Amino acid sequence: MASAVELQEIEVWDGNMAASHALRQAQIDVVAAYPITPSTPIVQNYGSFVSNGYVDGEFVMVESEHAAMSACVGAAAAGGRVATATSSQGFALMVEVLYQASGMRLPIVLNLVNRALASPLNIHGDHSDMYLGRDAGWINLCTCNPQEAYDFNLMAFRIAEDMEVRIPTIVNQDGFLSSHTAQNVRPLSDEVAYKFIGDYQSKNSLLDFNKPATYGAQAEEDWHFEHKAQLHSALMHSSRVIEKVFGEFAKLTGRKYNLIETYDIEDAEVAVFALGTTVESARVAAKNARKRGIKAGVATIRSFRPFPYAELGNALKNLKAIAIMDKSLPAGAMGALFNEVGTSLYQVKDSKHPILSNYIYGLGERDLTQVDLENIFKELQENAQAGKLTHPTQQFIGLRGPKLSFC
Amino acid sequence: MKGWNDFEIGAILFPFANNGEEALESHNNERDYTPESSFKASVAHWRVEKPVHNSEICINCFNCWVYCPDAAILARDEKLRGVDYVHCKGCGICVDVCPTNPKSLLMFSDHEDNQNALKNWPQKEEKKKN
Numbered sequence: 001m002a003s004a005v006e007l008q009e010i011e012v013w014d015g016n017m018a019a020s021h022a023l024r025q026a027q028i029d030v031v032a033a034y035p036i037t038p039s040t041p042i043v044q045n046y047g048s049f050v051s052n053g054y055v056d057g058e059f060v061m062v063e064s065e066h067a068a069m070s071a072c073v074g075a076a077a078a079g080g081r082v083a084t085a086t087s088s089q090g091f092a093l094m095v096e097v098l099y100q101a102s103g104m105r106l107p108i109v110l111n112l113v114n115r116a117l118a119s120p121l122n123i124h125g126d127h128s129d130m131y132l133g134r135d136a137g138w139i140n141l142c143t144c145n146p147q148e149a150y151d152f153n154l155m156a157f158r159i160a161e162d163m164e165v166r167i168p169t170i171v172n173q174d175g176f177l178s179s180h181t182a183q184n185v186r187p188l189s190d191e192v193a194y195k196f197i198g199d200y201q202s203k204n205s206l207l208d209f210n211k212p213a214t215y216g217a218q219a220e221e222d223w224h225f226e227h228k229a230q231l232h233s234a235l236m237h238s239s240r241v242i243e244k245v246f247g248e249f250a251k252l253t254g255r256k257y258n259l260i261e262t263y264d265i266e267d268a269e270v271a272v273f274a275l276g277t278t279v280e281s282a283r284v285a286a287k288n289a290r291k292r293g294i295k296a297g298v299a300t301i302r303s304f305r306p307f308p309y310a311e312l313g314n315a316l317k318n319l320k321a322i323a324i325m326d327k328s329l330p331a332g333a334m335g336a337l338f339n340e341v342g343t344s345l346y347q348v349k350d351s352k353h354p355i356l357s358n359y360i361y362g363l364g365e366r367d368l369t370q371v372d373l374e375n376i377f378k379e380l381q382e383n384a385q386a387g388k389l390t391h392p393t394q395q396f397i398g399l400r401g402p403k404l405s406f407c
Numbered sequence: 408m409k410g411w412n413d414f415e416i417g418a419i420l421f422p423f424a425n426n427g428e429e430a431l432e433s434h435n436n437e438r439d440y441t442p443e444s445s446f447k448a449s450v451a452h453w454r455v456e457k458p459v460h461n462s463e464i465c466i467n468c469f470n471c472w473v474y475c476p477d478a479a480i481l482a483r484d485e486k487l488r489g490v491d492y493v494h495c496k497g498c499g500i501c502v503d504v505c506p507t508n509p510k511s512l513l514m515f516s517d518h519e520d521n522q523n524a525l526k527n528w529p530q531k532e533e534k535k536k537n
């Protein structure tokens with residue numbers, strides 16, 4: 001029996017330490033991991049918890065991230081609670097196996113500490129890796145700070161392992177900005193946290209010898225489509241369970257999360273839509289913009305997959321202008337978020353069709369400053385007053401050289 | 408035909424209808440396989456040529472049985488009993504390793520009737536002299 005850790009009411013943790021403690025409290029059967037910046041401390045801390053007797057499960061050190069996720073898939077199919085962590089190139093190496101995990105409906109929890117993709121090599125944060133895994137059939141949850149990294153890890157097990165869901169789940173946090181920034185975190189006691197997550201319920205475990213199962217069999221044109229459709233349907237419906245878990249977590253902790261998080265949006269005319277730590281900066285900028293007479297708001301989503309089209313469309317439909325912030329290379333298109341937010345607004349009934357603009361920013365952790373955000377709110381205000389775009393749809397912020405903009 | 412919402416999640420197949428542990432005790436011919444199991448479902452769609460077994464020449468050395476990558480060679484009561492065409496992929500390895508002269512397994516077109524094939528079996532080859 002693992003020893004419990006006595007936690008203070010308030011701990012000073014960075015996002016990685018917060019995630020490590022959440023994993024420890026979940027009493028995972030198998031963590032298979034390979035280190036990569038900036039997610040390394042998650043499994044490093046976890047490894048020291050194992051060696052000091054605070055964890056009963058297995059900690060498997062492998063030779064690559066591909067092997068780490070493969071071991072996770074094997075252990076999860078065998079019938080255990082399983083988790084790991086990675087970033088950037090390591091995540092890229094895992095991608096092939098991510099599809100195995102989701103196709104086999106194994107409720108693995110993966111901490112993805114968001115970081116740029118090479119080349120050029122860059123160890124800092126942007127959202128490129130998140131988008132690389134976008135279509136892999138995993139639930140993707142987004143967090144802004146260490147407290148949320150902790151809370152969402154606890155909830156991720158509940159969501160992934162729910163019998164209606166059984167879909168592997170990624171908890172995203174921003175590399176360095178969240179993962180290496182120490183803040184006050186209010187943890188639950190080990191006992192309360194574990195009680196919230198609950199005992200692991202296995203489904204079609206490979207170790208159930210009385211009911212042998214074949215995982216990952218071949219299905220060509222005759223059945224492949226049906227299996228993928230089943231996963232898609234389960235993902236689309238999982239938001240119901242995500243909201244249920246958010247609700248139960250709020251009852252336990254008083255911390256209420258929502259699929260759509262808005263700030264000052266009720267009477268806003270213009271808003272910034274972003275993911276991750278940028279949301280917190282944007283709230284400060286919106287507050288300042290209000291002092292200048294701009295009716296500014298901020299919106300974000302907690303689950304990037306499933307994408308909450310209807311809820312988001314409804315939350316944003318009455319705005320006059322929205323800036324959609326993509327912290328990744330759109331590579332020959334509008335930003336990924338831009339496309340999805342735009343679709344949400346087109347889907348929702350009685351939308352006032354806000355004017356949309358797309359800002360590409362922060363690649364390789366180029367700073368996004370309050371001045372940048374102030375300018376964005378100014379441009380939004382101009383769009384709102386003109387009733388049309390007053391600048392190109394897609395613009396790059398903080399890029400050296402001639403201005404880059406498209407469409 | 409089942410729809411996408413009819414089957415077990417996770418693309419999982421269950422080879423035995425029930426009691427897997429009991430099934431392991433019995434011979435594979437007597438087990439209660441499900442139609443989705445790879446024992447019952449044909450996994451040989453891509454075979455172009457098939458091996459035909461000639462029991463008249465076969466010396467029951469089991470080379471073919473050992474080497475077949477799909478366990479598609481049928482052996483019963485210590486005798487080679489031919490080929491399981493539901494599982495044979497037509498790779499020809501069994502023919503390659505068969506030591507008799509002429510060979511006791513030969514590849515024929517998948518459409519060839521086995522009786523015809525046996526009638527057209529080649530004669531013993533003379534040993535090549537140096």
Ligand code: SF4
Pocket residue numbers: 457458474475476477478479480490494495496497498499500501502
């Ligand atoms: S052809 Fe290949 S698969 Fe078929 S019986 Fe021979 S060795 Fe086995």
Ligand code: SF4
Pocket residue numbers: 460464465466467468469470471472487501504505506507510511512
């Ligand atoms: S290898 Fe040839 S001789 Fe040996 S058992 Fe198989 S068919 Fe018979």
